[in-house]
Amino acid sequence: MSVIEQSNAPVADQSTEPSPWWRQAVVYQIYPRSFADANGDGLGDLPGITSRADYLEELGIDAVWLSPFYPSELADGGYDVADYRNVDPRLGTLEDFDEMLDALHSRGIKVVVDIVPNHTSDQHVWFQEALTAGRGSPARERYIFREGKGEDGAQAPTDWESMFGGPAWTQVADGQWYLHTFAVEQPDLNWASRDVRDDFLRTLRFWSDRGVDGFRVDVAHALTKDLTEPLPSRVDLEKLPFDGNHPLVDRDDVQEVYAEWRKVFNSYDPPRTAVAEAWVDKARVPRYASPEGLGQAFNFDLLEADFDAGQFETVVRENMELARVSGSSSTWVLSNHDVTRHATRYGLPHPVREPNGHPSVKHGLDWILSGGVTPELDRVTGERRARAATLFMLGLPGSSYLYQGEELGLHEVATISATDRQDPTFFRSGGVDLGRDGCRVPLPWAASPESAFGFGEGGSHLPQPDWFGRYAVATEEDNPDSSLSLYRRALQLRRTLQTGEQLEWIDTGHADVLRFRRPNGWEVVTNFGTDPRLIESDGVLIATNEMTDGMLPGESTVWLAPRHS
Numbered sequence: 001m002s003v004i005e006q007s008n009a010p011v012a013d014q015s016t017e018p019s020p021w022w023r024q025a026v027v028y029q030i031y032p033r034s035f036a037d038a039n040g041d042g043l044g045d046l047p048g049i050t051s052r053a054d055y056l057e058e059l060g061i062d063a064v065w066l067s068p069f070y071p072s073e074l075a076d077g078g079y080d081v082a083d084y085r086n087v088d089p090r091l092g093t094l095e096d097f098d099e100m101l102d103a104l105h106s107r108g109i110k111v112v113v114d115i116v117p118n119h120t121s122d123q124h125v126w127f128q129e130a131l132t133a134g135r136g137s138p139a140r141e142r143y144i145f146r147e148g149k150g151e152d153g154a155q156a157p158t159d160w161e162s163m164f165g166g167p168a169w170t171q172v173a174d175g176q177w178y179l180h181t182f183a184v185e186q187p188d189l190n191w192a193s194r195d196v197r198d199d200f201l202r203t204l205r206f207w208s209d210r211g212v213d214g215f216r217v218d219v220a221h222a223l224t225k226d227l228t229e230p231l232p233s234r235v236d237l238e239k240l241p242f243d244g245n246h247p248l249v250d251r252d253d254v255q256e257v258y259a260e261w262r263k264v265f266n267s268y269d270p271p272r273t274a275v276a277e278a279w280v281d282k283a284r285v286p287r288y289a290s291p292e293g294l295g296q297a298f299n300f301d302l303l304e305a306d307f308d309a310g311q312f313e314t315v316v317r318e319n320m321e322l323a324r325v326s327g328s329s330s331t332w333v334l335s336n337h338d339v340t341r342h343a344t345r346y347g348l349p350h351p352v353r354e355p356n357g358h359p360s361v362k363h364g365l366d367w368i369l370s371g372g373v374t375p376e377l378d379r380v381t382g383e384r385r386a387r388a389a390t391l392f393m394l395g396l397p398g399s400s401y402l403y404q405g406e407e408l409g410l411h412e413v414a415t416i417s418a419t420d421r422q423d424p425t426f427f428r429s430g431g432v433d434l435g436r437d438g439c440r441v442p443l444p445w446a447a448s449p450e451s452a453f454g455f456g457e458g459g460s461h462l463p464q465p466d467w468f469g470r471y472a473v474a475t476e477e478d479n480p481d482s483s484l485s486l487y488r489r490a491l492q493l494r495r496t497l498q499t500g501e502q503l504e505w506i507d508t509g510h511a512d513v514l515r516f517r518r519p520n521g522w523e524v525v526t527n528f529g530t531d532p533r534l535i536e537s538d539g540v541l542i543a544t545n546e547m548t549d550g551m552l553p554g555e556s557t558v559w560l561a562p563r564h565s
């Protein structure tokens with residue numbers, strides 16, 4: 001066995017200062033409308049989260065990230081915010097928020113909230129004001145309004161498309177057009193406006209003063225724009241490089257916004273944290289993750305990778321290097337509210353790769369479109385690989401972001417009828433893309449379908465399939481072999497094992513087996529192949545499948561105790 005690489009120690013590890021909590025945290029994403037419903041209206045709510053605080057504590061996570069819980073018309077599952085400093089009345093009140101915060105804090109769980117700065121809801125008072133105030137008004141300056149082209153300005157200013165399909169411009173009654181990168185109900189804000197900037201600083205202070213520990217920043221790469229006329233056509237836009245000067249995304253000047261945010265974060269003790277959702281070229285991720293900026297950025301590479309040793313190793317190497325460049329810690333994600341759940345992805349044939357070599361983040365779309373019929377989902381393999389990938393991820397240096405329900409090994413739901421669908425992608429793509437509802441179905445807490453599998457007395461806002469009972473918390477809780485038991489044990493162990501943010505790769509002699517060692521000797525081995533492999537060790541700490549005679553079964557991960565020699 002030979003050591004083939006020692007990664008560089010991140011700067012923070014070389015000091016004697018205690019490491020900030022977020023650097024190696026396990027953060028559990030809650031999609032509030034689908035977590036637990038306390039008032040029985042079919043929608044999850046904040047008191048629902050409070051009622052499950054013991055569950056979260058027992059799971060062993062360090063922090064919760066709440067997807068938006070703000071007042072919203074739900075045109076985009078809450079990512080269309082009508083009021084940034086309030087709670088959707090269907091989800092509770094600010095007092096309920098404070099109670100939830102106390103319940104989580106008193107159990108040692110930090111709370112991160114989602115901030116959606118690229119766009120508001122069209123129901124936001126600013127947008128309503130902009131509509132009535134008319135062209136040229138200061139109210140319209142907060143958004144991106146333009147005259148149309150052609151006779152009477154009846155054509156959109158450009159032929160750009162929105163991310164959810166359909167045109168990116170919508171005309172208002174007086175003839176002007178507004179830009180919306182996402183749904184019609186999500187008008188883009190104008191980040192050149194001081195009013196907009198100041199208001200977000202106020203929002204950050206509002207939640208920080210209430211005691212939240214950090215922020216997840218939605219589409220962090222898109223805020224600032226250069227819309228100097230003439231505007232490029234869609235085809236011309238696509239030819240432009242992403243070099244910091246692109247008119248719409250990843251502009252260098254977006255970092256000026258985050259430098260201001262950083263001052264706010266650092267005015268608190270401990271400083272508030274932030275993690276950027278930034279879909280940008282890899283080499284540019286460290287800008288977002290730098291300590292002068294948001295401080296940490298998601299990488300979605302694991303989520304895009306097949307269950308494949310070579311791909312996983314490359315993802316880890318590249319992202320450890322990016323973390324070294326930024327001085328931040330790496331982030332790892334296998335599932336979230338925007339993608340097909342990883343237990344399902346891994347149970348489907350490998351995805352067709354896009355021209356840029358990436359598998360589509362829409363992996364599983366064909367399966368969802370077929371109503372979950374073809375290609376055939378191999379649930380057992382999917383779950384087995386999901387556990388192996390999760391245990392691999394949890395052994396890595398840096399932060400792991402989990403998505404509610406993955407601890408149950410939950411699968412994507414493909415059987416949602418057109419009338420039940422909620423995702424704007426479904427509507428705007430004319431049903432070509434069924435959207436993301438299948439990973440947002442309310443969680444099963446109880447084995448029996450009554451009370452929406454324990455979600456709440458008022459049914460479930462997205463239909464739960466019959467098989468949900470098999471994955472319910474109550475079903476898995478007392479089963480030592482369940483996914484939930486594995487997550488609980490692994491997270492508990494991870495706390496005791498956590499160490500410096502480095503790893504050394506150890507050559508295993510098998511292309512389908514990855515092995516790495518952390519500074520305290522903790523080792524992680526994943527067998528991505530199907531043949532069992534002999535693994536030398538001085539003791540198994542936890543394994544996704546039992547080892548016999550030193551053999552690690554296929555598609556399995558094991559954590560090993562420090563070796564004596």
Ligand code: GLC
Pocket residue numbers: 076079080116182218219277337338
């Ligand atoms: C982010 C969110 C996604 C949302 C979009 C627009 O990508 O994760 O759910 O639809 O932003 O706000």
